[in-house]
Amino acid sequence: MALRVGNKSSPSCAALTVLQQGESAVLHNGDAFSLICTRPDLAIQVHILPAAQGPPADAATREGTAAGYMPAGREGGAAVAAPPGSAPSTSHNSSPERVVAPTTQPSQQSSRHTEASGSYVTGDGDLDGLSDEGADSGRSGGAGPGPGSLASPVSTGKGQRGKRRGPGAGGKDTARGVGNNKPPVQGLPPVLLLFAGLPGSGKSTFSRSLQDASTVSWVHVNQDAINKGKPGKREQCVAALRAALAEGSCCIIDRCHLDASQRATFLELAAECHVAAHCVALAIPAQACAGRVAARTDHPGGVQGDNNRAVVFRMAKQQDSKGWPPTAAEGFTSVMDCFTDSDANAAVRAWAAYGAAAAAGGSGAAAALTTATAVGGSSEGAKPVGAAQGTAEAQAAPTLAMWQAYVAKRKPLAAATAITAFFKPAAAKAAAGATGTGAVPGVKAMAAGKAPAASAATEAGPQQAPAAGGSQVGAARSAPMAGAKAEPGSAVTGARQRGAESPPAAEQRPAKRPATAQPSVGVAPHGGGTGAPAGKGAGSPGSGHAAKPNAVPGSQQSQGNSGGGSASGTGAASPSPGGGANAFAVLMKGSRQAAAAAAGAKPSPTGVARATLGGADVDKRFKLDSPWAQALRKAAQDPEGSQQQVLHKDEEVVMIMDAFPKARSHALVIARDPALRSIADLRAEHLPLLEHMRQVALDWIAKRKEQVPGTAAFKLGFHAVPSMCQLHLHVISQDFDSPALKNKKHWNTFTTEFFRPLDLVLRELEGHGKLTLISEAEEKRFEGQELRCHACGLAQKSIPALKSHIVACDAVKCLPGL
DNA sequence: GTTCTAGAAC
DNA sequence: GTTCTAGAAC
Numbered sequence: 001m002a003l004r005v006g007n008k009s010s011p012s013c014a015a016l017t018v019l020q021q022g023e024s025a026v027l028h029n030g031d032a033f034s035l036i037c038t039r040p041d042l043a044i045q046v047h048i049l050p051a052a053q054g055p056p057a058d059a060a061t062r063e064g065t066a067a068g069y070m071p072a073g074r075e076g077g078a079a080v081a082a083p084p085g086s087a088p089s090t091s092h093n094s095s096p097e098r099v100v101a102p103t104t105q106p107s108q109q110s111s112r113h114t115e116a117s118g119s120y121v122t123g124d125g126d127l128d129g130l131s132d133e134g135a136d137s138g139r140s141g142g143a144g145p146g147p148g149s150l151a152s153p154v155s156t157g158k159g160q161r162g163k164r165r166g167p168g169a170g171g172k173d174t175a176r177g178v179g180n181n182k183p184p185v186q187g188l189p190p191v192l193l194l195f196a197g198l199p200g201s202g203k204s205t206f207s208r209s210l211q212d213a214s215t216v217s218w219v220h221v222n223q224d225a226i227n228k229g230k231p232g233k234r235e236q237c238v239a240a241l242r243a244a245l246a247e248g249s250c251c252i253i254d255r256c257h258l259d260a261s262q263r264a265t266f267l268e269l270a271a272e273c274h275v276a277a278h279c280v281a282l283a284i285p286a287q288a289c290a291g292r293v294a295a296r297t298d299h300p301g302g303v304q305g306d307n308n309r310a311v312v313f314r315m316a317k318q319q320d321s322k323g324w325p326p327t328a329a330e331g332f333t334s335v336m337d338c339f340t341d342s343d344a345n346a347a348v349r350a351w352a353a354y355g356a357a358a359a360a361g362g363s364g365a366a367a368a369l370t371t372a373t374a375v376g377g378s379s380e381g382a383k384p385v386g387a388a389q390g391t392a393e394a395q396a397a398p399t400l401a402m403w404q405a406y407v408a409k410r411k412p413l414a415a416a417t418a419i420t421a422f423f424k425p426a427a428a429k430a431a432a433g434a435t436g437t438g439a440v441p442g443v444k445a446m447a448a449g450k451a452p453a454a455s456a457a458t459e460a461g462p463q464q465a466p467a468a469g470g471s472q473v474g475a476a477r478s479a480p481m482a483g484a485k486a487e488p489g490s491a492v493t494g495a496r497q498r499g500a501e502s503p504p505a506a507e508q509r510p511a512k513r514p515a516t517a518q519p520s521v522g523v524a525p526h527g528g529g530t531g532a533p534a535g536k537g538a539g540s541p542g543s544g545h546a547a548k549p550n551a552v553p554g555s556q557q558s559q560g561n562s563g564g565g566s567a568s569g570t571g572a573a574s575p576s577p578g579g580g581a582n583a584f585a586v587l588m589k590g591s592r593q594a595a596a597a598a599a600g601a602k603p604s605p606t607g608v609a610r611a612t613l614g615g616a617d618v619d620k621r622f623k624l625d626s627p628w629a630q631a632l633r634k635a636a637q638d639p640e641g642s643q644q645q646v647l648h649k650d651e652e653v654v655m656i657m658d659a660f661p662k663a664r665s666h667a668l669v670i671a672r673d674p675a676l677r678s679i680a681d682l683r684a685e686h687l688p689l690l691e692h693m694r695q696v697a698l699d700w701i702a703k704r705k706e707q708v709p710g711t712a713a714f715k716l717g718f719h720a721v722p723s724m725c726q727l728h729l730h731v732i733s734q735d736f737d738s739p740a741l742k743n744k745k746h747w748n749t750f751t752t753e754f755f756r757p758l759d760l761v762l763r764e765l766e767g768h769g770k771l772t773l774i775s776e777a778e779e780k781r782f783e784g785q786e787l788r789c790h791a792c793g794l795a796q797k798s799i800p801a802l803k804s805h806i807v808a809c810d811a812v813k814c815l816p817g818l
Numbered sequence: 819g820t821t822c823t824a825g826a827a828c
Numbered sequence: 829g830t831t832c833t834a835g836a837a838c
Contacts, residue, residue: 628819628838660820723819740820743832797828798831820838827832 176226177219177240177251180211184248188216188355189392191250191333192241192270196257196326197282198312198319199303200289200296202344203254206280209345210252213352215359219244222254224301231301234262238269245273250354258315260323260330267331276333276392279326280347283339286316290793306795313793317814333393334400346406354399618680621773624725631659633726636672648696652689655696658730660740662750665704665711665733669693676727679718679761684769690729690762697731701818704733711735713817716758719749720774720782729758734790734815736806743799745783751790754782791815 184190193210195203207220221240226232237253244251257263263279270277290309297304303311328335338344619625635642639654647667648655658666671689675681682690694716701714712735719730732750741747748754753774764771774782787796791811796802806812 623819626819626838631819800831822837823835825833828830 176228176232176236177221177244178211178225179217179219179244179249180214182215182217184217185215185355185359188248188358189395190245190248190273190275191354191392191396192245192266192273192275192277193250193252193351194257194263194266194277194279194326194332195252195254195282196263196279196324197284198256198258198286198289198315199299199308200292200312201282201284202292202341203256203282206282206344206348207252207254209348210351213348214250214354214356215352216355217247217249218252219249220252220254222300224254224299229300234265238265241266241269242273245275256315257326258319258322258324260326263323263326263330271331276396277331278396279328279332279335280344280351281326281335281337282344283325283337284341284344285339286312286793289316309788309793309795313791314811317791317811317816333396334403336403343406347403350399350402350406353402354396357398358395618678618773619725621776622678622680622722622725624677624722629723629725632668632670632724632728633674633677636670636726637674647700650696653693653696655700655731658732661732661738662741662746663712663733663736663738665701665708665714665731665735666738667697667700667731669696669729669731671727673727677725678722678727679720679756679771680773681727682761682765682771684765687762687765690758690765693729694758697729698818700731712812713815715750715755715817717755718758718761720754720756721779730755734812734817736790737803741799741803744785744787747787747799747802748783748785751788752782752785754779 195206197203204220204222207218207222211218211220219240221237221244223234223237224231226236226240237255241251241253253266255262257266267277290312293299293304293308293312294306325337326332326335336343336347336350338347623629631642635644635656636654639646639649639656642654642656644656644659646654646656648669651672653669653671655667655669658668671693673689676686676689697714697716705711712733714731714733716729716731718728722728730750736747736750756771761771787799787802788794789796789802789805789809789811791806791814792809794805794809796805
């Protein structure tokens with residue numbers, strides 16, 4: 001089936017390419033709607049889905065709030081109950097596996113999982129997951145507490161709002177796991193819930209919240225306290241879990257689990273016990289985790305205090321190479337990605353619902369189906385997926401459905417006309433094989449370089465196994481039960497098997513993209529790939545920016561706006577089945593206008609959409625009218641007249657060296673459009689320009705690295721509050737070795753959230769149509785933050801001390817970046 | 819954005 | 829003595 005849409009460089013065209021190769025893709029057309037395309041059996045289906053509603057993810061993490069989840073039901077509790085039609089679940093194959101892994105959390109989590117400090121090794125119980133070398137180096141770093149500090153007598157039960165958990169009525173004293181005094185529910189299959197996340201990501205808090213909120217028996221096993229309240233061995237955890245599962249209790253295994261091999265241990269256990277293994281990945285930004293670790297005083301493993309900040313940052317840098325993020329392909333029935341505390345809250349609520357119906361005497365399976373129906377769409381043309389009713393997987397369906405509803409709600413906006421998800425439908429391979437349209441080389445690579453693949457599927461009929469339904473952009477990713485693999489040859493199995501092959505290698509993921517402390521949101525699964533590989537040309541289809549719009553306050557004007565030509569109307573509308581060419585027509589009809597309209601942007605007389613905050617206001621806020629602030633504007637207009645070396649010049653941009661470089665290599669790519677005075681003027685229509693700016697920067701970086709061997713990694717980004725008029729992209733090496741870097745503000749404007757990485761700017765523009773400016777309070781906070789090494793996180797007392805540290809810091813040499 | 823200055827803090 | 833901060837001026 002031949003469909004021609006757009007041009008070769010358009011994401012939609014790329015999607016069609018995928019379709020024609022037997023793949024499926026999910027397009028998100030700005031704010032207006034999402035387009036789901038599939039061809040599981042070579043019969044292309046196109047569905048226009050209403051734009052998901054709801055506010056963007058909260059800014060809790062952006063603000064660096066401490067862990068501590070709100071009680072279940074507080075934060076839109078009712079809303080997550082999957083209002084009919086509100087969640088455009090599209091499911092078709094049961095296990096759309098993400099092909100692409102995240103970046104992200106961007107930045108904070110990248111690189112190899114090298115050494116961990118002694119505190120981490122013992123404290124978080126990953127002793128068996130670390131090399132001796134790593135452990136040793138960590139210990140030598142002195143970042144962690146000594147063995148003596150591990151003597152915290154209390155296990156995971158401590159701090160539970162005053163309640164010391166004891167053995168539950170149902171025999172919760174499983175080894176040394178801590179139960180919640182609730183009996184196992186007859187007939188409710190236990191599940192194993194594996195947590196993964198950095199120290200300080202909130203794993204234990206999650207456990208306590210879940211144990212409190214749930215009506216069924218949950219046993220919390222934490223290696224930090226498995227040995228009579230002290231850190232123990234993995235084997236002890238396994239034994240405790242085995243016992244608890246045998247008793248019918250649901251179990252939580254609370255370890256960092258950044259390493260896939262460590263997770264495998266517990267997946268094997270789940271298989272052995274014939275229970276489903278689910279994962280909750282707490283991908284909270286490392287900066288926030290470090291802050292929590294620094295502040296806490298009651299960690300049983302002693303991973304606490306200011307000295308352990310560095311532990312978090314080190315682990316964050318290392319986790320990619322160890323198998324982060326967790327994927328359903330590993331064997332998890334689902335993976336929930338939590339990027340914010342709100343996400344975690346929702347996940348708690350979702351898991352607290354597990355077994356609720358059964359506990360109340362109802363039918364878990366019926367509840368599952370009911371919930372699934374609520375979030376599912378019609379099933380025209382979709383084949384039912386093998387339901388696993390009666391299994392833990394089926395029982396978990398309401399949980400997953402709630403999560404999917406939450407994800408759909410929290411992520412109303414995805415990348416404008418960008419492909420955000422790929423998966424191979426089960427039938428595609430077979431069909432492709434039958435018709436000779438199998439995937440061609442490059443498809444997987446393309447997908448691997450793209451944004452994080454959200455769970456995507458086509459239709460989730462009421463008769464389907466709810467747990468199998470992937471959400472439109474859900475962060476819950478389904479996979480087969482660890483202990484009950486789907487039948488060979490089934491649709492489910494096919495998808496899963498391919499999924500298992502799909503996760504890109506760490507080096508393929510965009511983890512090396514500019515790191516950032518941007519703790520916003522998270523919408524896209526796993527932090528979303530920040531897009532195409534750094535070297536990818538601007539013409540690459542769907543630049544692949546992760547569908548992870550920043551959770552920025554004040555950007556809710558787009559909420560509820562599914563218009564822009566979408567025939568789907570309001571968010572409550574049901575997905576439009578079929579659609580076919582019409583859908584594509586709508587897709588291509590003014591997607592940009594739709595996005596702009598949704599973002600509330602109004603075209604100016606010059607055709608440039610102005611910020612909601614008027615131009616004059618922006619200028620006043622940014623102080624762009626000062627005479628001294630016009631240097632870059634003049635350079636844009638008259639590059640030759642600039643005193644700075646012109647590195648590049650074309651009709652759209654001028655690149656010059658920064659007059660006061662804050663690193664050995666520090667240049668600016670300046671937009672020449674006079675209408676672009678600052679980032680406040682950016683709109684979705686400027687995405688191509690930004691891609692061009694990126695490419696110009698990348699080209700220069702490549703040359704620079706040849707000229708200056710040993711140059712540190714580069715990052716690209718904008719200052720949240722620019723001082724100089726005219727939009728300019730900073731291109732800066734991470735050595736920060738420069739006499740012009742003199743004070744705290746200089747440092748923090750490049751190493752805190754004041755620095756807005758290009759990737760995140762692109763993402764926000766894709767998702768929201770414009771950028772949300774930080775408040776003056778945030779501006780001051782960022783500028784005034786204490787000095788910390790951007791690589792290891794250690795605090796420094798002064799700029800001279802910081803500079804000395806940077807020179808000696810090994811972590812600087814391993815910094816991710818371009 | 820910068821430099822310069824003065825005073826405070828270490 | 830060194831460093832930081834704030835304000836003024838550019």
